[in-house]
Amino acid sequence: MLLLVLSSGCKSTPLLQYSLDVPAQVLTFPGAAAIRDGRARFREIFCALLAREPGAGDQTCGGLLHRLSDEPETASAPRPLPPHNPKLGVLFVPGLLGECAYGLAPPFESIVTRLRHLGYEARVSQVNAASTSRTNADRLAQEVAEMPSKRLLLVGHARGAVDILELLVSHPAAASRVSAVLSVAGAINGSPLASDASGVSLLFPRGGDTACTTKEREALVDLDRAYRLRWLMAHPLPKPPRLFSLAAFAPVSEVTPPLRSRAKALTRIEPRNDGLVPFVDQVIPGAELLGYANTDHWSIATEPEGAAPLFPRDVLLEAALLRILEALGQGG
Numbered sequence: 001m002l003l004l005v006l007s008s009g010c011k012s013t014p015l016l017q018y019s020l021d022v023p024a025q026v027l028t029f030p031g032a033a034a035i036r037d038g039r040a041r042f043r044e045i046f047c048a049l050l051a052r053e054p055g056a057g058d059q060t061c062g063g064l065l066h067r068l069s070d071e072p073e074t075a076s077a078p079r080p081l082p083p084h085n086p087k088l089g090v091l092f093v094p095g096l097l098g099e100c101a102y103g104l105a106p107p108f109e110s111i112v113t114r115l116r117h118l119g120y121e122a123r124v125s126q127v128n129a130a131s132t133s134r135t136n137a138d139r140l141a142q143e144v145a146e147m148p149s150k151r152l153l154l155v156g157h158a159r160g161a162v163d164i165l166e167l168l169v170s171h172p173a174a175a176s177r178v179s180a181v182l183s184v185a186g187a188i189n190g191s192p193l194a195s196d197a198s199g200v201s202l203l204f205p206r207g208g209d210t211a212c213t214t215k216e217r218e219a220l221v222d223l224d225r226a227y228r229l230r231w232l233m234a235h236p237l238p239k240p241p242r243l244f245s246l247a248a249f250a251p252v253s254e255v256t257p258p259l260r261s262r263a264k265a266l267t268r269i270e271p272r273n274d275g276l277v278p279f280v281d282q283v284i285p286g287a288e289l290l291g292y293a294n295t296d297h298w299s300i301a302t303e304p305e306g307a308a309p310l311f312p313r314d315v316l317l318e319a320a321l322l323r324i325l326e327a328l329g330q331g332g
Contacts, residue, residue, distance in 0.1 A: 018251055018271040023070035024292075026283045027189055029233045033286030038244070038323065040072040042290040045326075046319035048081055053315055064312065066249070066292040082326035086119035088179065089149025090321070093125045093140065094301070095158025095187070096223070107157055107302045111314045115321075121149050127163055133222045137166035141174040151179040153324060154241075155317070157301040158276070161186030162222055165284070169235045178241040180324045181284070184317070185248040185274050185293075185300050187223050188232075189281035192269055193262060194223035225281070232285060242327060243287035246320055248274040248300045255296040256304040263296070274300070288327065290320055 026035055047061035092108040108124050115122040125143055127136040140163060144152060156164040161183035168175045221227060237243065249272040255263045259275030270278035274297040283289055295311045298304045302313075 016267075016271050018267075020066055021069050022272075024068050024289060025280045027229075027278075027280040028283075028285055029229055032232070033237075035245075035283060035286070036288040037072065038288040038327075039291045040074045041326075042319065042323050043067075043071075044074045044079065045081060045322050046291075046316060048078065049319045049322070050312060050315050053312065064294055064316075066294050068292065082322045082329070084118055084120075084322070085325050085329075086121075087149065087151065088325065088328075089121040089147045089152045090115055091123060091125055091140075091143060091147060091152060091154050093127055093136075093154060093156040093160035093163055095156075095160045096129050096220075108155070108317075109302070111317045114314050114318065121147065123147075125160070127160065129159075133159070133163045133166040134170065136163040137170050140164065140167045141171040144171075144174040144177055147177075150177070152177050153180045153182060153321065154178055155182045155184060156186055157184045158187050158297065159223060161188060161284070162190075162228070165232075165235075165237065168238055168241070172238070175238055175241070179328055180240075180242045180244060182320055182324060183243075183245045183282065183284050183287070184320075185277060185297050186245065186282055186284065187277050188228065188245070188284050190223040190225040190228035191277045191281065192225055192266065193276060194220045195225055237284070237286060239286075242324070243284045244290055244320065244324055244327075245283040245287040246290045246293065246300075246316070247279050247282035248293040248295050248297065249279045250274065250294055250296050254294075256298050258304070259296055259298060290323060 024037070024039075043065055046065060050061050050064070092112065094107040106124070112122045112124060125140060127139050131139075144167075154164045154167075156162070164181055168178070168181070252260055252263045252267065255275045263273055263275040266273040266275075266278060270280060272279045274295070276297040279292060293300055293311075293316060295313075299311045300313055300316070303310075
């Protein structure tokens with residue numbers, strides 16, 4: 001009888017409830033490099049930068065970055081913003097669904113324009129959503145070689161972060177030019193949706209993602225959670241570069257409409273997800289955790305149709321760049 005009662009209860013009520021009253025969490029393997037906590041400083045930089053933006057009063061900084069129960073307090077005396085350093089080149093690497101979902105602006109389009117106005121050599125990689133991460137790493141190695149800047153920051157969104165990690169271990173010469181890596185809602189451990197037949201159908205629904213091909217579906221092997229964890233265990237990441245992770249999650253009701261069914265499916269495992277990846281799967285082993293953006297998997301990197309209110313992703317990414325420059329300048 002007890003088993004029947006428990007089974008019935010599980011069907012009606014999720015075991016885990018959406019809440020911010022939890023500490024930061026990372027799903028990883030024994031012996032993985034420790035995560036550094038950079039949330040307090042990143043919040044300070046982001047809030048200061050946001051306050052300079054036109055119309056900043058329309059958005060509350062505190063509501064744009066989740067504050068989990070263990071986040072340290074920011075310094076009592078505000079510290080100055082780190083200076084920009086355009087000598088650092090920036091290469092953005094989009095994710096798998098960048099070519100598969102219509103209704104999306106090109107990923108990172110506006111932040112590239114913003115950084116170029118600040119004097120940076122910034123561009124978006126031409127990796128292929130239909131290719132494996134190993135193939136994309138070969139492409140990235142070529143693009144890194146073509147970048148004129150001597151030092152580089154690689155910024156990967158979703159599967160793009162996985163492509164960057166593959167580059168680091170398979171192309172040492174290219175990796176030697178990379179000073180830092182930033183994962184933005186990165187599928188570091190893959191996604192449970194890629195490991196289940198019903199999840200794959202959510203990633204590639206029959207109606208909507210008409211540009212997706214069979215090859216793009218096959219590329220999902222790179223995002224199987226068990227495969228990704230085994231890969232990370234077998235491939236220690238080189239040092240340098242410095243590693244940074246910026247994660248994201250939002251309540252299902254606030255996720256961009258095309259992602260809501262996927263976010264709801266993931267709540268069976270973890271209610272704190274961005275519509276494609278649980279928050280525990282978005283942090284690179286050994287990285288500095290910058291924070292958890294209160295937005296979804298698409299809105300953190302591009303502009304989905306019907307997204308409201310507009311999430312200040314460009315300010316968020318510029319703040320991440322400033323924190324990375326500060327960390328590099330500190331020599332650690």
